[in-house]
Amino acid sequence: xxxxxxxxxxQTSIKNGDFTVEEFISKxxxxxxxxxxxxxxxLLKMNDSALEKAKEIDRKIKSNxxxxxxxxxxxxxxxxxxxxxYRTTCASxxxxxxxxxxxxxxxxxxxxxxxxIIGKTNLDEFAMGLSTEYxxxxxxxxxWNTDYVPGGSSGGSAVSVSANECVASLGxxxxxxxxxxxxxxxxxxxxxxxxxxxxxxxxSYANSMDQIGPLTKTVKDSAFLLNIISGIDPxxxxxxxxxxxxxxxxxxxxxxxxxxxxxxxxxxxxxxSDEVLNSTNDAIKTFESIGANCENIxxxxxxxxxxxxxxxxxxxxxxxxxxxxxxxxxxDFDSEGFEFNSYISQARNKLGPEVKRRMILGGFVPSxxxxxxxxxxxxxxxxxxxxxxxxIFDKFDFLISPTVPxxxxxxxxxxxxxxxxxxxxxxxxSNLTGKPAISVPYKIVNGLPIGIQIMxxxxxDHSLLQAAYALEKTVKLPEVPI
Amino acid sequence: MAKIGLEIHxxxxxxxxxxxxxxxxxYREFESNTNICPICMGIPGxxxxxxxxxxxxATLIAMALDCDTPPQIAFFRKNYFYPDLxxxxxxxxxxxxxxxxxxxxxxxxxxxDNKKIRIRRIxxxxxxxxxxxxxxTERTKVTLVDYNRAGTPLVEIVTEPDFENPHHVxxxxxxxxxxxxxxxVSDPGLDGAMRADANVSIEGGSKVEIKNINSxxxxxxxxxxxxxxxxxxxxxxxxIIQETRHWDDKRKxxxxxxxxxxxxxxxxxxxxxxxxxxxxxxxxxxLQVHMPxxxxxxxxxxxxxxxxxxxxxxxxxxxxxxSELFENAKDETNAKDVANMITTDIMGLxxxxxxxxxxxxxxxxxxxxxxxxxxxxxxxxxAKLALxxxxxxxKPLLQIIKDLDLGHVxxxxxxxxxxxxxxxxxxxxAEDAKQNPEIINFLLGKVMQKTxxxxxxxxxxxxxxxxxGI
Numbered sequence: 001x002x003x004x005x006x007x008x009x010x011q012t013s014i015k016n017g018d019f020t021v022e023e024f025i026s027k028x029x030x031x032x033x034x035x036x037x038x039x040x041x042x043l044l045k046m047n048d049s050a051l052e053k054a055k056e057i058d059r060k061i062k063s064n065x066x067x068x069x070x071x072x073x074x075x076x077x078x079x080x081x082x083x084x085x086y087r088t089t090c091a092s093x094x095x096x097x098x099x100x101x102x103x104x105x106x107x108x109x110x111x112x113x114x115x116x117i118i119g120k121t122n123l124d125e126f127a128m129g130l131s132t133e134y135x136x137x138x139x140x141x142x143x144w145n146t147d148y149v150p151g152g153s154s155g156g157s158a159v160s161v162s163a164n165e166c167v168a169s170l171g172x173x174x175x176x177x178x179x180x181x182x183x184x185x186x187x188x189x190x191x192x193x194x195x196x197x198x199x200x201x202x203x204s205y206a207n208s209m210d211q212i213g214p215l216t217k218t219v220k221d222s223a224f225l226l227n228i229i230s231g232i233d234p235x236x237x238x239x240x241x242x243x244x245x246x247x248x249x250x251x252x253x254x255x256x257x258x259x260x261x262x263x264x265x266x267x268x269x270x271x272x273s274d275e276v277l278n279s280t281n282d283a284i285k286t287f288e289s290i291g292a293n294c295e296n297i298x299x300x301x302x303x304x305x306x307x308x309x310x311x312x313x314x315x316x317x318x319x320x321x322x323x324x325x326x327x328x329x330x331x332d333f334d335s336e337g338f339e340f341n342s343y344i345s346q347a348r349n350k351l352g353p354e355v356k357r358r359m360i361l362g363g364f365v366p367s368x369x370x371x372x373x374x375x376x377x378x379x380x381x382x383x384x385x386x387x388x389x390x391x392i393f394d395k396f397d398f399l400i401s402p403t404v405p406x407x408x409x410x411x412x413x414x415x416x417x418x419x420x421x422x423x424x425x426x427x428x429x430s431n432l433t434g435k436p437a438i439s440v441p442y443k444i445v446n447g448l449p450i451g452i453q454i455m456x457x458x459x460x461d462h463s464l465l466q467a468a469y470a471l472e473k474t475v476k477l478p479e480v481p482i
Numbered sequence: 483m484a485k486i487g488l489e490i491h492x493x494x495x496x497x498x499x500x501x502x503x504x505x506x507x508x509y510r511e512f513e514s515n516t517n518i519c520p521i522c523m524g525i526p527g528x529x530x531x532x533x534x535x536x537x538x539x540a541t542l543i544a545m546a547l548d549c550d551t552p553p554q555i556a557f558f559r560k561n562y563f564y565p566d567l568x569x570x571x572x573x574x575x576x577x578x579x580x581x582x583x584x585x586x587x588x589x590x591x592x593x594x595d596n597k598k599i600r601i602r603r604i605x606x607x608x609x610x611x612x613x614x615x616x617x618x619t620e621r622t623k624v625t626l627v628d629y630n631r632a633g634t635p636l637v638e639i640v641t642e643p644d645f646e647n648p649h650h651v652x653x654x655x656x657x658x659x660x661x662x663x664x665x666x667v668s669d670p671g672l673d674g675a676m677r678a679d680a681n682v683s684i685e686g687g688s689k690v691e692i693k694n695i696n697s698x699x700x701x702x703x704x705x706x707x708x709x710x711x712x713x714x715x716x717x718x719x720x721x722i723i724q725e726t727r728h729w730d731d732k733r734k735x736x737x738x739x740x741x742x743x744x745x746x747x748x749x750x751x752x753x754x755x756x757x758x759x760x761x762x763x764x765x766x767x768x769l770q771v772h773m774p775x776x777x778x779x780x781x782x783x784x785x786x787x788x789x790x791x792x793x794x795x796x797x798x799x800x801x802x803x804x805s806e807l808f809e810n811a812k813d814e815t816n817a818k819d820v821a822n823m824i825t826t827d828i829m830g831l832x833x834x835x836x837x838x839x840x841x842x843x844x845x846x847x848x849x850x851x852x853x854x855x856x857x858x859x860x861x862x863x864x865a866k867l868a869l870x871x872x873x874x875x876x877k878p879l880l881q882i883i884k885d886l887d888l889g890h891v892x893x894x895x896x897x898x899x900x901x902x903x904x905x906x907x908x909x910x911x912a913e914d915a916k917q918n919p920e921i922i923n924f925l926l927g928k929v930m931q932k933t934x935x936x937x938x939x940x941x942x943x944x945x946x947x948x949x950x951g952i
Contacts, residue, residue: 082527090526100527101520203526208754236529237756315751319561322570323524327627344563366749375751 003031003164004479007073007221010167014061014071021061021072025054025116028074032119032165035482040140041159043079044087044120050074053116060114068114069228074166075110078157079120080127081170081212082201083107090203091135092125093350094324104201105236106170106212106229113228118166121156125352126321127172127205129153130180130423131409134354139411142185143482144448148408151184153177157215158185163482168225169215174206175309176403176427178213179439183403183451186441186477188468189215190222193458194434195240197226198233204320206313209431219440219469223247226461240459247462255470256291258397265302266401266426273406279443279450280402286474287400292467297392297399301385302429306421308385309428310358311365311378318362321355324348357417382432389433393457398467401426403439403453407446426453436461438468444477484709486651487643489679492662493609493634494539495669500633501608502530502573502756509630510672522633524569529755532557536635537586537759539667540606542769543637544587546665546776547601554760555606556584557753565627566611574638575605577750584758586637592661594654600642609634631674637667643681643689648705651680655698657777660800664777671835682708687715687722692736694728704729708736780805788817794825803838804829810845816852823852827866831873842876843869850879863935864888888936897929897942901949904928915950922946 001019013019029047036042057072077083080090082100089095107117124134132140132155140155142148143163150159154171158181161169171178173191182189190213197212204210214225227248232241265271267280284294326333326347335343351359365374392399405425414420430437435458439451452471456464497507503521506512520528537555544551558577563570575585587604611632617623639658645651655678659670670676678701683689692708695701712722727736775783777799784795798805804824812820828848832838851868854860860868860883871882883889904925905912915921925946929937 088527095526098526101525102527104527200529201527204755208752235531237531238529238754315749316754318749319559319571319751322561322563323526323568325563325570327565328523328568328629340563340565363749366751368747371749 001027003027004217005167006218007070007167007216007224008218010073011069011071021054021057021116022051025050025072025074025118028118028166031163035143035163035165038141038146039143039159039163039165039482040138041121041156041163041165042076042119043089043091043122043135043137043156046086046117046119050116050118057114057116068112069224070110070113070115072114072116073168074118075115076119076121076157076160076166076169077107077117078123078127078154078169078171080123080172080203080205081107082203083117083120086120088120088203089137090126091123091132091137092352092355093136094348095203100201102201104212105198105233107201109228110170110225119160121154121160121169121171123156123177124153125355126203126317127153127174127177127210128317128354128358130176130420131411131414132156133411134352136352142408142448143480144186144408144444147410148448149184149411151181151404151408153181154189154215155181158182158187158189161185161187161215161217162480164480168217168221170212170225170229171215172202172205172210172212173427173431174209174211174313175424175431178215179403179427179437179451179453180423182215182439183441183453184408184449186444186449186451186480187215187217188219188222188441188472189213189439189451190226190461190465191430191437192226192230192461193436194431195238196230196242196436196459196461198229198231198236198239200233200235204316206316207320208316209313209434211431219438219465219472220248220251222438222468223251223465226465230461242459245462247465249462251466251469252473253466254291255287255467258292258467259395260287260292260294261297261392261396261399262294263302263399263401263426264296264298265300266405271405271422271425272402275407275445276402276405276450279445280452283400283402283442283452283471286471290470290474294400295396297396299385299388299392299429301381301388302425304381305385305428305432306424308378308381309424309432310361310421311374312382312432314358314362315366315375316362317355317358318366321351321359324351385429386433389435389457397456397460397463399455401453401455403427403451407448407450430455434458436464438464440468440471440475441477442471442475447481483646483685484712485643485683486645486647486705487681488639488641488645488651488654489681490639490641490655490658491609491677492637492639492668492670493672493675494536494637494667495672495675496667497533497535497539497635499533501533501536501606501635502633505633507634509634512630514626514628515630517630518632522568523629530573530753532756532759533635534759536606537761538765538769539635539665540586540604540637541761541766542665542773543639543662543667544590544604545766545769545773546661547587547590547592547604547639549587549590549601549604550583551587551761551766552583552585553762554584554758555586556581556758557606557756558750559753561749562747564610565625566613566629566632568611568629568632572608572610573753573756574607577752581752592654592657594657595650597644597650599644599654602640602642603638604640605638607636607638608632609636643683648702648709651705652698652702655701657800659698660777660802663802664774664800664805666774666802680705680708682712684709684712684716684722687712688724690722690724691726692729693726693739694731696731700729700731703734704736707734711736784817784821788812788821790818790821794821797825797829803832807843807845807848811848811852813849816849816856819852819856820848823848823865827869831869837873841873843873844876847872847876847879854879854883858938858940859883860888861930861935861937861939863930867935894941894945897937897945898949900929900932900937901942901945904932905949912950916952919952922950
């Protein structure tokens with residue numbers, strides 16, 4: 001039994017009776033127990049309930065009952081996505097004891113297909129960060145080299161898939177939080193079109209851009225999971241009905257004759273490290289070799305995208321996190337003797353430094369005297385980006401770039417917040433415009449992964465997955481060394 | 483001359499559920515914090531789900547106030563910390579993002595005392611929870627929060643400063659309240675369902691806002707006080723500063739509220755969880771078709787079609803409950819009598835919400851009653867007794883006439899005996915009546931007294947005349 005198998009291979013193996021669900025889950029738990037001290041992908045392990053569920057599904061299989069498409073495959077869930085009855089902490093001390101009263105639609109749909117939720121994964125506090133260094137419960141480590149960050153904010157999810165602790169994971173992506181760790185840990189990470197996947201049960205960071213998506217071992221697995229988690233949800237007014245599209249259908253149609261735009265701003269030597277630049281040039285050649293027509297394009301708003309992204313997300317975060325005032329739920333803190341405002345500031349002392357930074361920013365940039373200079377300007381950049389992309393997607397099927405301008409860095413290596421923010425350079429555009437984007441593992445250089453990002457027009461998630469699959473087929477990467 | 487503008491908040495109490503969740507819009511019957519759910523409590527991971535009916539009802543109000551209604555509306559967040567706000571922001575429609583006219587209604591008018599009052603804006607928003615202050619002494623004082631109200635659909639109506647005096651303001655509020663009730667969107671009589679803040683300025687002075695006013699009556703007083711206060715400042719050449727003042731209910735004065743910087747800092751931004759809502763011409767036509775007849779059109783119809791006096795028509799049309807009763811009880815022949823019975827008898831008997839709610843009277847009772855009077859089955863005074871009883875137990879009129887023995891005394895022998903009795907007792911009056919026919923009415927009254935109002939009037943009169951030989 002090989003824990004590194006894809007979700008689709010797992011499905012086949014169970015159907016063939018190669019092993020039982022219980023055997024696979026037990027082995028996954030063993031794996032988790034052996035690597036977790038080192039990697040720290042999980043904030044919560046759900047071993048007991050997972051084993052119980054495994055036995056139940058085995059019984060169903062044995063007695064020829066209907067079994068869901070996931071056949072008990074172990075899936076991990078980022079700890080900002082609610083699973084009823086379990087703690088959902090957002091890697092924050094503020095939600096240390098928050099037991100979710102409901103299950104997120106995405107998780108609910110997976111469970112209805114007999115997926116087994118194996119645990120809740122680590123993240124940067126409230127999904128604000130790209131390294132898991134800002135988790136209040138300690139960082140996760142990159143399985144390719146544990147001196148390096150796994151990326152983030154869905155770092156725990158990427159690590160759990162990469163280190164074969166589970167078959168797949170659900171993450172969330174507001175500015176790259178699925179794609180960045182997917183790239184750093186050499187797994188596939190898909191940020192679907194905004195509105196394609198329900199956000200019900202996802203604890204909001206910046207709700208105009210937050211999106212749940214899969215982190216998987218293969219592109220096909222992402223399509224498989226998207227089939228299950230996407231679609232209209234009465235609990236989320238922003239979801240759209242995509243008429244039960246089958247994202248696995250014709251996934252191997254290829255990329256012959258497709259037009260690909262190479263985003264100059266995202267591929268210039270000024271923003272990319274040498275290793276990433278070389279890999280990108282290599283990827284462009286690969287795309288051409290499999291029949292795509294690549295052409296350089298310009299998106300002049302891209303250099304302003306990061307600033308716009310942080311301005312808008314801070315504004316929304318300031319609002320979304322305002323509810324953590326310790327009045328209706330929270331932690332033990334005596335309000336006696338405090339005036340309301342000083343009480344609030346006291347109550348919020350449990351928030352970590354990055355969250356505080358963004359909330360302070362979020363209190364400032366949209367404020368009455370400053371909105372014109374910051375927040376309203378950021379909204380303009382956003383709408384300009386949308387209008388820049390419109391004619392481009394009339395002409396091109398896909399846009400490509402490296403997912404992250406650099407390779408994984410060492411813990412503590414980057415301290416300057418501006419340097420940090422710039423790492424989001426290539427990922428935030430798809431969030432600001434709502435477009436789908438995927439990170440596909442492409443190279444391992446100096447023992448560390450590099451991923452290529454493909455972006456498509458809104459609700460073209462199906463053809464996006466076809467392009468990603470075409471690229472993936474050309475790639476042969478070493479096994480993760482853990 | 484003073485300039486007065488109003489900000490009215492009206493709950494859409496006729497809706498089934500809250501603005502963004504399925505909790506009840508009518509929170510009043512619940513024990514504290516039992517009409518709540520993850521959405522209206524802002525529990526992490528929950529998302530607001532827009533009540534489309536609320537959008538329709540609010541649009542109906544905008545249309546009834548002759549507002550422009552944009553084809554698309556949007557919601558925004560107003561961010562501030564307050565214990566009654568579960569999310570520490572309110573979902574409303576005001577914005578500072580540069581979006582034009584994205585709230586329910588704009589630039590309407592309504593006529594009050596022959597003057598046009600301009601409506602600046604109408605928006606849909608959520609009501610916060612309620613703070614309850616308990617404890618008699620400073621030491622035992624506690625603030626309790628009840629979130630049952632949090633998320634109740636609220637319509638804010640903002641007027642231009644077009645009112646000139648407190649009386650004008652009061653008349654407007656009465657008319658608006660009747661209008662909202664007539665549209666079947668709200669029950670403004672419910673405690674806290676309709677609230678208003680005022681802004682007042684006099685020539686040369688800054689605008690002063692008055693908040694914290696609990697009733698229309700107090701609002702009228704507060705505006706009056708504020709005008710007087712500002713005028714006396716102006717007379718003494720003291721500057722009137724722009725500020726918010728609270729109405730002190732006990733001392734009946736306005737007092738300056740502590741001006742806090744953050745009071746003005748709401749960091750408005752788009753609520754991305756609720757997509758923009760299209761309100762197309764199809765929806766608007768649909769609403770227009772089903773819009774209840776306006777009060778003024780009802781009034782005109784009552785006068786022109788049924789020859790009801792304008793005074794009675796006025797009273798009847800402006801009250802949804804009674805005009806509905808009228809519409810259901812009236813036919814081509816009895817309309818005037820139905821209208822009169824409602825305004826002279828029934829309104830007095832059902833003068834409070836509690837009495838209306840518990841009343842068993844229906845339109846059939848009313849039309850039967852009028853028919854019985856007309857056909858001389860019972861007298862008007864018996865009808866009043868019957869009404870009392872109907873309101874209490876709702877039994878059919880025939881049954882009540884039987885139970886209370888309200889039928890006419892129309893037996894000639896019985897009546898003749900009583901008349902003889904009366905003429906003996908009132909010998910002088912009987913003599914006078916032969917000269918002055920007016921006095922007969924007095925004698926008729928006496929007969930009525932002895933029969934507890936049941937004597938058949940025409941027969942009694944005839945017998946009286948016969949007896950007196952006139």
